[in-house]
Amino acid sequence: MNNKFNAKITGIGAYLPNKKLTNHDLEKMVDTNDEWIVRRTGIKERRIAAESEFASDLAIKAVENLIESNNVKINDVDMVIVTTFTPDHLTPSVAALTQGYFNMESAGTMDLNSACTGFIYGLCVADSLIMAKHSKKVLVIAAEALSKVVDYTDRNTCILFGDAAVAVLVEGKEEKESFLASYFTSDGKLAHYATCSNLSQRVNGQKMDKEKLFQQEGRLLYEYVLKNIPVGISKLLEKSGLVLKDIDWFVPHSANLRMIEALCKRMNFPIEKTLISNEFYGNTSSASIPLAIWKALNEVEIKPGDKMLLYGFGGGLSHGGTIIEW
Incomplete structure (x- = not known):
């Protein structure tokens, strides 16, 4: 060691x-x-x-x-x-x-x-x-x-x-290294696909102006994810010296189950080895990846030494990931 x-x-x-x-x-x-x-x-x-x-x-x-x-x-x-x-x-x-x-x-x-x-x-x-x-x-x-x-x-x-x-x-x-590699990128030219005013809050039931609330172009984001995330994951794996078969658990941002299913199919990665959290908790933005891990740990799925590929994507448009050994 x-x-x-x-x-x-x-x-x-x-x-x-x-x-x-x-x-x-x-x-x-x-x-x-x-x-x-x-x-x-x-x-x-x-x-x-x-x-x-x-x-x-x-x-x-x-x-x-x-x-x-x-x-x-x-x-x-x-x-x-x-x-x-x-x-x-x-x-x-x-x-x-x-x-x-x-x-x-x-x-x-x-x-x-x-x-x-x-x-x-x-x-x-x-x-x-x-x-x-x-x-x-x-x-x-x-x-x-x-x-x-x-x-x-x-x-x-x-x-x-x-x-x-x-x-x-x-x-x-x-102990031996746990964070094996990371990769990040963004495309700010497409940032207008997902927006929210920095003054947005709903307090005591007060109705806010629609332009101050979260808005997104769902179909465009869906297409962006399926096109770009597999490329990002490939670059992350290259930096780590690993291949997809070395990964025990894929933990993507739990935006939408159908999107994750399509992503796994495109990468030829088993959905059974993919940890998600949106079925009973919805899309929880930055909390969705650790929530999926927390949920899996409670179900005794993750073992010490398992390699996990965590990958987030969303507003910015930003995406990136890290590979950790649990």
Whole structure:
């Protein structure tokens, strides 16, 4: 074993709001039905934050679950990174609010916004901080309160999104390398395909102007993903020196089950070895990848040593991934 000081995920916790928004609930809100939603997206229900619950509340509860489930301490965390495009405020950051709640006195804070690719960026920043010896312990939290910015009169978008938060602890360990390779790219010329005002919030049931709510060109994004993500994954594998057959688990952003099925078919990768989270939680943006991992761990699917290819894609348009050995 190569006993270098390397970054490794040592714990994971999650929080899902209590309220469920089912497809049958949506039938009463917009012109849609359960069969139509499931056939097109694979989603059956999603979780919705309470009116008084925001991204920082979700993040805090995910960290509490991390502490309880993994019996870890966070008082010595060096950096708190939160990935979100639905923060409580433009400032202070969700990371600062979380750090203050837990009184992590020695921890720096930052929010990262790369929409649905955000968690991958967060992990790679944590890995970089540890490898550069700036940090020994980093808390990476994906926290999204998408219900605050979704237009619930638009049946094409409101059926997709849910709220969730997942927290992972990344620590420097004298173990073999866990983060094997990463790859990122963006196409800002197409950024207008998915937009949301930085002033968007739905508070106390107040109706916001439609241009301030999340909007996307679903069909164009679908075509972009199927064309470009296999290329990105190929470049990531090339950087790692691995081939697709070496991968035990593919963990894509859980945007839409039909999209993931088409992606796996195009790459000739078994859907049975693909971890997703959207059936009961919807598209949770940057939280969808760690939520799929958390879900699989609870189902005792992931084993130590398994190689996992995590790949995010979404607003920006950004996409990128990392390969880790669990």
